[in-house]
Amino acid sequence: xxxxxxxxxxxxxxxxxxxxxxxxxxxxxxxxxxxxGWFFVGLVQFGIVGALKHNSYGLLYLSTFLVVxxxxxRWFLRKRMLSRFYDKNVPRNxxxxxxxxxxxxxxxNEVVAWDDIIKVIQLDEGVMVQSQQNALFFANTAFKKEGxxxxxxxxxxxxxxx
Numbered sequence: 001x002x003x004x005x006x007x008x009x010x011x012x013x014x015x016x017x018x019x020x021x022x023x024x025x026x027x028x029x030x031x032x033x034x035x036x037g038w039f040f041v042g043l044v045q046f047g048i049v050g051a052l053k054h055n056s057y058g059l060l061y062l063s064t065f066l067v068v069x070x071x072x073x074r075w076f077l078r079k080r081m082l083s084r085f086y087d088k089n090v091p092r093n094x095x096x097x098x099x100x101x102x103x104x105x106x107x108x109n110e111v112v113a114w115d116d117i118i119k120v121i122q123l124d125e126g127v128m129v130q131s132q133q134n135a136l137f138f139a140n141t142a143f144k145k146e147g148x149x150x151x152x153x154x155x156x157x158x159x160x161x162x
Contacts, residue, residue, distance in 0.1 A: 005100040005152050006144035012050040013086045014094045019137035020082055023128060024075060026121055059151070098138075100152055105129065112136075121158035127152065 009015070028034055044067055047060030099106045103111040112131050121128040126139040127149060143149045156162050 002155075003150045004103075005155075006136050007096075007098040007100060007142045007148075008144060009096055009139060009142040010093055011096045013083070016086055016090070017079060017082060017136070018048060018125075018129070019135060020078070021075065022125065022137060023121075023130070024078065025133050026123070026128070037067070037070045037142075040070050043067075085154075096134075100155070104157070114159045114161070117156075117159075117161050120153070122153055122162070142148045159160070 011094075017077070039086060040063060043059065043063035047057075047063040050056045050058075051060045094108075097108060104116070112133070114149070116132050118130045118132065121130065126137060126142065129136040129138070137150075138152075140149060153162065
């Protein structure tokens, strides 16, 4: 058994919003939801043709609104909702400590077994762990020792989570 990996960071509203944005962007790039945006763009094209040929602007306005909402408004509204939720329900700036080992992630008040982890996502900014309960984000700076991030990713790959 290898030595456990230590992860320490301060959970704040900014980190919560950053984590949500990173997961949102990842999900939009890697899920079937991205095709919905393409569908709305196609509607804009039909709207332009309808507006030019038949002087009918209804579809153009509707489809343009849907495209703007899909690519810009969704995150803005989600961010406002998360910010309000965080302000009302989450304690301010908590120190978080996780020990990562062969059995799972052992945190301040919780244990996340490897079986409860859906997937581990490697990002430039760090590592996102999507479990059945929530998503955790470990920034590159959260890993205590150099090479721990690589060890964790190797462990996740061995467990079939990457």
